[in-house]
Amino acid sequence: MLKGHMSHMHWQKLTFRKVAYSILGIYVLITCYTGFHLLSRKLQNEFKQKIIQERIKTLSEIADDPDWNPWGEEFESEQRPLLHHNAPALWEAQQMEMGAQRAPVAQRSPLERRVSNRTESTEHIVEIWGKAAIGLYLWEHIIEGILEERMNGVWSYGEKSLSSISFRFRTGPGVVPSKVPRSTENLLLVLNGRETAKVEVSKMWLELLVTLPHLHNAAVVLLGNEQCNNSWIHPYMAHNGGLVKVVFLVYDSPEIDNIHFYQWPLGVATYRSFPNVKSSDVQIDQRRQYLFNFLGTVYKNSSRETLLCQINNSSYTNLGFIKPRREWMPSETEESREEYVQVLSNSELTFNPVGLNTECYRIYEAMSLGSVPVIEDVLTPGLCQARSGDSHFFTSPLRLLKEFNAPVIYVKNWTQEIDLLLHKEATLSDLERRMRRKTLVEWYSGFKMRMRDRLVNVLLSTFFTSSVR
Ligand SMILES: *[C@@H]1O[C@H](CO)[C@@H](O)[C@H](O)[C@H]1NC(C)=O
Numbered sequence: 041m042l043k044g045h046m047s048h049m050h051w052q053k054l055t056f057r058k059v060a061y062s063i064l065g066i067y068v069l070i071t072c073y074t075g076f077h078l079l080s081r082k083l084q085n086e087f088k089q090k091i092i093q094e095r096i097k098t099l100s101e102i103a104d105d106p107d108w109n110p111w112g113e114e115f116e117s118e119q120r121p122l123l124h125h126n127a128p129a130l131w132e133a134q135q136m137e138m139g140a141q142r143a144p145v146a147q148r149s150p151l152e153r154r155v156s157n158r159t160e161s162t163e164h165i166v167e168i169w170g171k172a173a174i175g176l177y178l179w180e181h182i183i184e185g186i187l188e189e190r191m192n193g194v195w196s197y198g199e200k201s202l203s204s205i206s207f208r209f210r211t212g213p214g215v216v217p218s219k220v221p222r223s224t225e226n227l228l229l230v231l232n233g234r235e236t237a238k239v240e241v242s243k244m245w246l247e248l249l250v251t252l253p254h255l256h257n258a259a260v261v262l263l264g265n266e267q268c269n270n271s272w273i274h275p276y277m278a279h280n281g282g283l284v285k286v287v288f289l290v291y292d293s294p295e296i297d298n299i300h301f302y303q304w305p306l307g308v309a310t311y312r313s314f315p316n317v318k319s320s321d322v323q324i325d326q327r328r329q330y331l332f333n334f335l336g337t338v339y340k341n342s343s344r345e346t347l348l349c350q351i352n353n354s355s356y357t358n359l360g361f362i363k364p365r366r367e368w369m370p371s372e373t374e375e376s377r378e379e380y381v382q383v384l385s386n387s388e389l390t391f392n393p394v395g396l397n398t399e400c401y402r403i404y405e406a407m408s409l410g411s412v413p414v415i416e417d418v419l420t421p422g423l424c425q426a427r428s429g430d431s432h433f434f435t436s437p438l439r440l441l442k443e444f445n446a447p448v449i450y451v452k453n454w455t456q457e458i459d460l461l462l463h464k465e466a467t468l469s470d471l472e473r474r475m476r477r478k479t480l481v482e483w484y485s486g487f488k489m490r491m492r493d494r495l496v497n498v499l500l501s502t503f504f505t506s507s508v509r
Pocket residue numbers: 156157159160
């Protein structure tokens with residue numbers, strides 16, 4: 041009896057054990073299988089990403105300037121986009137706890153607003169990915185957006201709403217194809233098309249567009265080539281079957297039609313950290329030490345050499361600041377930048393003999409500091425001639441400045457005009473100079489605003505109006 045009971049219990053135990061083991065076995069099997077499946081998928085994905093990264097890496101190795109390195113291999117966490125949505129509530133709660141302390145990186149600053157009430161938002165979100173240095177000019181100078189470093193500067197982020205568009209700007213080495221938000225619907229891509237290596241990288245970004253599953257709209261801000269040959273971008277244009285609806289293009293070009301191509305200003309050289317000067321910070325009323333300045337690299341046989349000679353011989357030589365350089369130094373030191381900004385802020389005029397293109401950073405840099413640019417009004421060799429016969433287009437070069445009536449001085453021939461120009465300048469009264477500075481600084485500030493409005497309006501009409509153009 042007892043034995044029978046024992047054996048019965050033993051049998052029960054055995055069965056229980058068997059069942060338990062088989063369940064465990066099945067569980068292990070399933071886990072292993074799922075694990076294997078997940079792992080192989082993960083490996084596949086990682087392999088794919090690795091290939092893309094390798095490609096970027098090889099491209100970036102040729103593409104790097106010593107002065108601007110927009111490429112890198114570090115990344116932000118994939119989780120970031122999710123955090124964005126949760127952040128507002130968190131932020132408010134923590135803000136109460138921490139008083140006025142600064143919010144941690146993952147959370148929103150109230151200045152950046154948006155997303156706090158998803159139902160109220162009829163705003164369109166437009167992502168801006170800055171993959172060329174001119175992106176900083178667009179974001180900080182034109183849009184006047186705030187930029188916050190993330191992950192010790194691996195990338196930077198900012199948000200700003202204009203009209204019914206909420207812009208989200210991302211830039212820095214961490215902004216790579218594998219890390220951009222795949223949920224992006226509307227995109228403004230800032231690209232560099234100055235030279236072959238840069239074009240290769242830009243093409244890669246444009247080829248990425250088809251892989252973004254939710255993308256409806258794409259536009260490009262393009263630093264064009266100085267000879268104004270940007271034909272490589274044509275296959276990516278929407279009217280040629282691509283995805284890019286509109287391009288904001290730097291430098292005069294026959295392509296500018298204000299339908300598919302709009303002209304975009306070169307702006308100041310953010311790549312060598314030229315500051316974002318507020319118009320209110322410009323010393324309008326202060327007397328300036330120099331009548332003019334001539335700074336920069338002097339190429340042999342160039343009009344810069346002619347100008348330098350002319351100035352050197354002029355009776356007004358001593359009234360200016362002249363510092364020619366024989367070689368181009370790409371990376372500005374803190375000191376040389378400081379000196380440069382000081383000299384421009386202390387000059388009535390800033391000479392701009394042509395470089396690679398008639399339009400140069402210095403024109404905008406001088407304007408932002410209240411120094412009147414004296415610009416050589418000579419067409420850049422290449423394809424920079426505006427289309428003839430379009431009466432509503434201003435003549436090249438510098439159509440954008442001419443269209444908006446920039447208060448600058450144009451010179452056709454230094455040899456013929458410089459003496460008269462300097463003579464006239466020397467006889468201006470302080471009041472006249474002050475008025476001119478004021479006009480210039482106000483004009484530049486208004487110009488940036490108009491560029492911003494134009495950008496927003498073009499995006500609104502090309503991205504968010506259903507009407508067929
Ligand atoms: C969100 O929007 C709704 C509708 O516009 C409004 O009733 C509500 O008060 C808003 N909530 C917050 C927190 O702003």
